[in-house]
Amino acid sequence: MSEDSKSELSWITLADRVAKHAGNYLTGLTAVARGEAGGHAVPLLLLEVSQIALAGAQLGASTDVILPDNWEPDVGEDPDLDSTRQGLAERLTDVDEYTEVFDPYKDPETTAYRLSDDLVDVASDLVHGLRHYDADRKLEALWWWQYSYFNHWGNHAGAALRALYAVSASARLDVMEEPVAG
Numbered sequence: 001m002s003e004d005s006k007s008e009l010s011w012i013t014l015a016d017r018v019a020k021h022a023g024n025y026l027t028g029l030t031a032v033a034r035g036e037a038g039g040h041a042v043p044l045l046l047l048e049v050s051q052i053a054l055a056g057a058q059l060g061a062s063t064d065v066i067l068p069d070n071w072e073p074d075v076g077e078d079p080d081l082d083s084t085r086q087g088l089a090e091r092l093t094d095v096d097e098y099t100e101v102f103d104p105y106k107d108p109e110t111t112a113y114r115l116s117d118d119l120v121d122v123a124s125d126l127v128h129g130l131r132h133y134d135a136d137r138k139l140e141a142l143w144w145w146q147y148s149y150f151n152h153w154g155n156h157a158g159a160a161l162r163a164l165y166a167v168s169a170s171a172r173l174d175v176m177e178e179p180v181a182g
Contacts, residue, residue: 021055033087
């Protein structure tokens with residue numbers, strides 16, 4: 001097998017892996033937005049964001065994906081995810097708004113965020129890549145996921161991950177301490 005064939009196979013393998021993570025993230029996000037998680041929305045979202053962040057880290061650790069003609073084929077208009085955003089906002093009412101440092105090296109000021117917006121921003125970028133993937137343009141999908149990871153969804157996933165972790169940790173650690181026998 002030639003080096004080019006091996007390289008193409010590794011890109012296809014990575015695209016398949018990211019597509020699976022993206023599909024799982026979208027399925028989980030939609031279920032939470034519909035209220036299927038009950039009182040477990042935050043821990044389930046923490047799990048979903050952690051897993052898509054792993055896919056993002058794999059994209060970040062990979063060599064830059066370069067499209068042969070250096071352009072992205074049009075996939076048409078992306079689906080409207082406002083109902084998902086609204087559903088998440090309704091489920092996360094008490095924890096939806098938070099603050100985050102956007103870039104700890106260039107801008108140490110905090111910025112207001114909403115979990116519902118962050119989670120759907122990630123979903124939107126993943127859906128766009130899945131549309132390429134489903135059209136059997138795996139290299140374009142991989143390019144989009146990598147580009148948008150560095151340019152957009154990676155930041156939103158990281159910020160959401162920290163916020164969801166803070167809510168989860170607070171819920172687990174802010175319990176009444178039991179007296180120590182002694």
